[in-house]
Amino acid sequence: MTDDTHTASLVDKLERERTLSRGEFKALLAGRTLPGSAARLFERARAARRAVYGNAVYLRGLIEFTNYCRKDCLYCGIRKSNARAERYRLTRKQILECCTQGHELGFRTFVLQGGEDPYFNDRRLADIVGAVRAAHPDCALTLSLGERSRASYKTLFDAGAERYLLRHESAAPGHYRSLHPPGYSLRNRMRCLSDLRDIGYQVGCGFMVGSPGQTDDCLIDDLFFIRELRPQMVGIGPFIPHKDTPFAGEQPGGASLTVFLLGILRLMDPALLLPATTALGTIHPQGREAGLRAGANVLMPNLSPVAVRKKYMLYDDKICTGDEAAECRACLERRVNGVGLDVVVSRGDCACFTRASPMSEAFPAAKLTEVRSVRPQIHAGR
Numbered sequence: 246m247t248d249d250t251h252t253a254s255l256v257d258k259l260e261r262e263r264t265l266s267r268g269e270f271k272a273l274l275a276g277r278t279l280p281g282s283a284a285r286l287f288e289r290a291r292a293a294r295r296a297v298y299g300n301a302v303y304l305r306g307l308i309e310f311t312n313y314c315r316k317d318c319l320y321c322g323i324r325k326s327n328a329r330a331e332r333y334r335l336t337r338k339q340i341l342e343c344c345t346q347g348h349e350l351g352f353r354t355f356v357l358q359g360g361e362d363p364y365f366n367d368r369r370l371a372d373i374v375g376a377v378r379a380a381h382p383d384c385a386l387t388l389s390l391g392e393r394s395r396a397s398y399k400t401l402f403d404a405g406a407e408r409y410l411l412r413h414e415s416a417a418p419g420h421y422r423s424l425h426p427p428g429y430s431l432r433n434r435m436r437c438l439s440d441l442r443d444i445g446y447q448v449g450c451g452f453m454v455g456s457p458g459q460t461d462d463c464l465i466d467d468l469f470f471i472r473e474l475r476p477q478m479v480g481i482g483p484f485i486p487h488k489d490t491p492f493a494g495e496q497p498g499g500a501s502l503t504v505f506l507l508g509i510l511r512l513m514d515p516a517l518l519l520p521a522t523t524a525l526g527t528i529h530p531q532g533r534e535a536g537l538r539a540g541a542n543v544l545m546p547n548l549s550p551v552a553v554r555k556k557y558m559l560y561d562d563k564i565c566t567g568d569e570a571a572e573c574r575a576c577l578e579r580r581v582n583g584v585g586l587d588v589v590v591s592r593g594d595c596a597c598f599t600r601a602s603p604m605s606e607a608f609p610a611a612k613l614t615e616v617r618s619v620r621p622q623i624h625a626g627r
């Protein structure tokens with residue numbers, strides 16, 4: 246049975262218990278197109294977000310600093326076999342200039358993302374991380390550099406990086422294998438996530454929605470994996486084919502399934518940092534607004550120099566590749582205000598993350614109090 250009342254009761258149960266059984270998740274996903282079920286989910290998800298974060302939407306300035314990659318993920322436009330990708334690397338100076346510009350625009354988190362580029366060894370990266378920290382002690386620095394050794398993650402943490410984004414891509418082993426060349430291991434990806442968490446990073450995982458071969462069961466595996474890992478962030482966006490990859494002819498993922506999953510994730514963990522991603526804005530012109538209405542609370546606009554933007558093409562037709570950072574910032578503010586929320590100038594730490602860290606002086610005192618008072622209502626013992 247999957248009728249409207251049943252899905253409504255599942256939304257209520259998810260809100261109450263923060264999880265469902267596999268069968269219940271299946272029924273909820275199957276019922277997502279029933280009249281009223283998405284509306285009910287989103288209404289509850291917004292209430293959950295409001296209880297923790299009020300109307301705040303956090304910005305992350307994304308600096309795509311290299312598109313060289315030693316990996317060959319079948320879906321990705323910057324995979325090493327794509328001979329048509331024009332490769333680039335930003336210099337240390339260029340990266341620091343992006344941060345300076347971002348800081349002036351009110352960004353208080355920078356995300357350094359790139360392909361797995363061996364040029365950026367630990368020594369070079371630690372130097373860049375240290376320089377960004379020294380220049381902007383009031384900002385958080387996030388890395389998103391793919392799979393590295395535990396020792397490397399530790400070196401970068403000690404240099405001042407506090408957060409790490411590493412999407413797990415798929416928690417279903419067979420599906421994970423079908424998205425990657427032979428020999429790439431889901432186990433290693435999970436090892437990375439667990440090392441990152443042990444070292445003390447705020448961790449983000451995530452997956453693409455509607456990637457080739459993905460079933461509702463795969464998505465439920467993702468939800469259960471997230472429940473186990475308890476990350477501070479989860480990045481999800483629709484899969485979008487790239488013309489120079491083996492998945493060129495595949496169907497893209499849907500905006501409506503993506504936003505439905507955002508609503509589910511918000512109810513599973515009201516304190517989660519959930520971006521309304523650029524891929525969601527690419528697949529639908531109002532995708533990011535729909536994401537915010539479904540419970541997302543983060544946007545990650547691009548701070549990379551306009552000259553390289555088009556070269557970091559993970560998928561076709563990526564939006565905002567021609568806009569100056571300042572234009573992007575103004576456009577996003579209008580979009581956020583349009584759905585009744587506010588862009589705030591803040592590091593935007595996860596409300597659940599209170600563990601003392603070497604950077605704890607950087608938290609404004611007021612924020613810490615707010616964080617502490619929120620936590621017990623969410624889930625103690627994280």
Ligand code: SAH
Pocket residue numbers: 320321322358359360361389390391392410411412414452453482483484485486487524559560
């Ligand atoms: N090398 C880093 C960063 C990868 S790019 C890493 O391995 O983590 C960031 C994310 O973009 C990927 O994790 C993937 O989920 C997403 N992505 C890549 N290709 C995509 C595509 N064709 N459509 C949508 N998202 C894609």
